[in-house]
Amino acid sequence: MKVLVAIKRVVDYNVKVRPKADGSDVELNNVKMSLNPFCEIAVEEAVRLKEAGTASEIIAVSIGPKVVQEQLRTALALGADRAIMVETDSEPQPLGVAKLLKAIVDKESPDLIILGKQSIDGDNNQTGQMLAALAGIGQGTFASNIEVADSTLNVTREVDGGLQTVTLTLPAVVTTDLRLNEPRYASLPNIMKAKKKPLDIFTPDDLAVNLTNTVSMIKVEPPAERQAGIKVASVDELVEKLKNEAKVI
Amino acid sequence: MSILVIAEHDNASLKGATLNTVTAALAMGGDIHLLVAGSDCAAAGAEAAAAHGVAKVLIADNAVYAHQLAENIAGLVTELAADYDAVLAPATGNGKNILPRVAASLDVQMLSEIISVESADTFKRPIYAGNVIATVQSTDAKKVITVRATAFDAVSASGGNADVVSLDQVTDAGVSSFVSEELAVSDRPELTAANIVVSGGRGMQNGDNFKLIEAVADKLNAAMGASRAAVDAGFVPNDMQVGQTGKIVAPDLYVAVGISGAIQHLAGMKDSKVIVAINKDEDAPIFSVADYGLVADLFVALPELDAAL
Ligand SMILES: Cc1cc2nc3c(=O)[nH]c(=O)nc-3n(C[C@H](O)[C@H](O)[C@H](O)COP(=O)(O)OP(=O)(O)OC[C@H]3O[C@@H](n4cnc5c(N)ncnc54)[C@H](O)[C@@H]3O)c2cc1C
Ligand SMILES: Nc1ncnc2c1ncn2[C@@H]1O[C@H](COP(=O)(O)O)[C@@H](O)[C@H]1O
Numbered sequence: 001m002k003v004l005v006a007i008k009r010v011v012d013y014n015v016k017v018r019p020k021a022d023g024s025d026v027e028l029n030n031v032k033m034s035l036n037p038f039c040e041i042a043v044e045e046a047v048r049l050k051e052a053g054t055a056s057e058i059i060a061v062s063i064g065p066k067v068v069q070e071q072l073r074t075a076l077a078l079g080a081d082r083a084i085m086v087e088t089d090s091e092p093q094p095l096g097v098a099k100l101l102k103a104i105v106d107k108e109s110p111d112l113i114i115l116g117k118q119s120i121d122g123d124n125n126q127t128g129q130m131l132a133a134l135a136g137i138g139q140g141t142f143a144s145n146i147e148v149a150d151s152t153l154n155v156t157r158e159v160d161g162g163l164q165t166v167t168l169t170l171p172a173v174v175t176t177d178l179r180l181n182e183p184r185y186a187s188l189p190n191i192m193k194a195k196k197k198p199l200d201i202f203t204p205d206d207l208a209v210n211l212t213n214t215v216s217m218i219k220v221e222p223p224a225e226r227q228a229g230i231k232v233a234s235v236d237e238l239v240e241k242l243k244n245e246a247k248v249i
Numbered sequence: 250m251s252i253l254v255i256a257e258h259d260n261a262s263l264k265g266a267t268l269n270t271v272t273a274a275l276a277m278g279g280d281i282h283l284l285v286a287g288s289d290c291a292a293a294g295a296e297a298a299a300a301h302g303v304a305k306v307l308i309a310d311n312a313v314y315a316h317q318l319a320e321n322i323a324g325l326v327t328e329l330a331a332d333y334d335a336v337l338a339p340a341t342g343n344g345k346n347i348l349p350r351v352a353a354s355l356d357v358q359m360l361s362e363i364i365s366v367e368s369a370d371t372f373k374r375p376i377y378a379g380n381v382i383a384t385v386q387s388t389d390a391k392k393v394i395t396v397r398a399t400a401f402d403a404v405s406a407s408g409g410n411a412d413v414v415s416l417d418q419v420t421d422a423g424v425s426s427f428v429s430e431e432l433a434v435s436d437r438p439e440l441t442a443a444n445i446v447v448s449g450g451r452g453m454q455n456g457d458n459f460k461l462i463e464a465v466a467d468k469l470n471a472a473m474g475a476s477r478a479a480v481d482a483g484f485v486p487n488d489m490q491v492g493q494t495g496k497i498v499a500p501d502l503y504v505a506v507g508i509s510g511a512i513q514h515l516a517g518m519k520d521s522k523v524i525v526a527i528n529k530d531e532d533a534p535i536f537s538v539a540d541y542g543l544v545a546d547l548f549v550a551l552p553e554l555d556a557a558l
Contacts, residue, residue: 016380017377017381018380026381094349095353095357095358120377120378120493123361124359126349126352129345129347129348129349130352130359132320132350133353133354138320139350141345144487158342158487159343159430160343161488162430162487163486165427165428165429166316166318166425167425168424168425169423169425172424177494178480213358215385215386216386217384218386219383219384220382221382223375223380223382223519226524228536228539229524229539230540231541231542232541235543235545238541238554242502246502248445248523
């Protein structure tokens with residue numbers, strides 16, 4: 001079984017981003033960049049499928065400027081067999097990303113496509129569902145467990161009330177939730193080996209995808225600041241304040 | 250202008266988030282229609298017809314829409330969307346699962362989790378775990394949008410008198426089927442709708458200790474929540490996670506116990522009216538957003554709180 005994993009380079013989750021002074025965008029100069037945490041989980045799941053003998057090949061794909069090669073090399077070090085970069089400086093929005101991924105899916109015909117449920121920069125939570133729609137296949141979103149059986153896939157999903165399990169016909173899209181697995185770290189020998197693994201480069205033109213962004217960012221601003229309140233000395237004081245000052249109990 | 254709102258429901262009744270989404274739709278203006286797609290969902294449909302501000306309710310009652318399978322419902326919504334200028338859904342698990350599929354099928358971008366309607370094409374939405382609020386404008390002819398329920402008041406659940414129409418088209422993508430579900434059963438108010446939420450974090454040490462939270466929650470008629478660390482460690486189920494990648498809550502009172510206050514957690518609760526933090530570390534970041542902070546060992550403070558209430 002061939003597995004395609006889509007990965008995104010994002011601001012590291014430990015960074016507290018701020019708007020630029022002119023409010024045109026967020027300040028990304030000298031900010032630490034990483035592999036999106038949900039994409040780490042996606043790569044890890046593919047690697048586990050390969051270790052279990054279920055997957056035969058893992059292809060990592062990333063869309064963005066040249067520097068996304070860093071994250072693709074990370075995926076290769078974690079166990080992907082080869083990488084595809086779709087190089088563009090245009091910061092495509094989820095529909096554009098989904099169209100580019102669809103073009104790669106058409107080229108590679110994977111049986112399973114794993115994405116993160118959400119990129120932690122844009123907080124969109126859209127791309128996997130969009131790709132599944134464009135490809136006309138099933139989607140197992142917010143997955144906390146997957147099991148492959150011949151031509152179908154069982155996916156346990158984290159839903160609002162608990163867990164739901166669905167069966168999908170393969171090929172299918174899976175998006176990862178936090179509990180799917182705990183990603184490993186890349187070892188030094190594997191990081192060295194990753195440098196020699198193949199990495200193909202395409203442009204959106206090569207894939208005949210026209211990227212039009214129909215959503216424009218007018219401005220960004222910090223959220224309303226919350227003022228820190230007071231420290232109370234005891235539980236009794238807390239209860240008294242909640243009753244008489246805040247009047248919430 | 251006309252707007253189709255996808256109702257959140259469990260067939261038997263309408264979920265509150267639907268009413269907040271109607272408010273967002275009203276702010277965009279125009280005729281509001283509610284779609285209730287499900288199986289044996291007439292009761293939810295009747296509740297939808299009573300909601301304030303709704304002109305028409307479309308009921309799609311068929312086994313293929315049971316369990317809200319995204320592939321089937323998105324097919325239906327995509328067909329219906331031909332007649333509307335905008336499609337809205339609450340940013341619930343179902344809304345997030347279904348709506349991007351609709352947007353891609355319509356070849357339009359989608360806006361996730363808007364928190365305000367500035368005009369019919371301009372909206373605000375949080376990005377980067379809520380560290381930044383973006384104002385975005387969409388030039389797509391059809392808008393496809395999920396709505397953060399806590400950012401909008403609910404319309405009244407009663408007083409409306411919408412026309413009810415039964416749809417007979419059946420869209421079955423035939424690529425997915427339901428196997429099983431494990432849903433939490435609880436007498437407590439629902440996490441995202443409760444007036445009071447008491448949440449526990451890694452500081453609780455194990456699942457059994459959540460009984461201490463439960464006792465306090467019982468006294469306050471509160472819902473229970475948790476941090477990611479508490480869920481990952483298996484103390485409590487996943488549906489209790491509050492945060493950037495969990496549930497968004499904004500109750501009148503949020504009590505964070507043994508939670509450090511990582512930005513990903515704050516993203517899910519910092520719009521609560523009053524925040525209380527109980528933590529033994531006086532430098533814990535949670536205190537920077539708390540109205541009332543208590544520096545204490547939770548194993549002492551929770552039983553005391555239980556007794557004082
Ligand atoms: C992609 C991604 C998504 C994430 N999404 C979420 C999310 O949606 N929600 C979320 O919550 N987190 C999320 N996180 C995780 C987040 O970064 C933090 O790791 C997590 O919130 C920490 O949980 P915690 O505060 O319970 O644990 P800790 O940070 O370990 O804090 C435990 C706290 O308990 C206190 N404590 C310990 N013992 C006691 C005691 N006896 N009495 C009183 N206090 C005590 C300690 O002082 C400490 O402050 C996400 C992370 C990533 C990378
Ligand atoms: N530029 C990109 N390149 C590759 N994959 C992406 C890109 N953007 C989003 N994805 C994938 O889509 C998932 C969800 O992203 P989003 O819809 O933006 O929240 C991510 O976790 C990735 O797996």
